[in-house]
Amino acid sequence: MDSEDTMTWCPSGRADAAESVVLGVHATPGQLTYLAAPIPARDALSLVPEDISPTRVLRFASHCVSGCGNREGSHCTLMDRVAALPAQADSASVPRCHLRPNCQWWRQSGVEACHRCPQVVTTVTVDDDLGNLVSNPRTTPEEVAVAVGSAATESGTD
């Protein structure tokens, strides 16, 4: 169990934890508009229509917990897989986000995390092959890199 002193926050966290806050809004697919200040998740959840999964339209932050399937010791393996994705095209700066002082991904990977953070979707759709690969704790970063390379070759962007 982490103490309050060592507790970090997951930037792709749960909506239903007691401490959950809104990190940002998916204004367009694959992009996140970060909130300047955290809003309690419970306040935002009531605004999401019942037929829409909240994590499809919002990103939540919650405590990085030892029981998470992505965690090995104090390390987040999801961040390792996310780091294998291409950085955002506009990566000259990092997003302005309220979570940075306590963000697990920032502490672990610094700006490399922030350059990829906006494209992360907590709940991936069944037809999102790359998203499902990245979100699977059994996937290695090398496998993500291969999939990204293959996709780039198929689309002619490599």
Ligand code: SF4
């Ligand atoms: S990875 Fe960077 S942009 Fe994303 S929540 Fe953490 S500090 Fe903010």
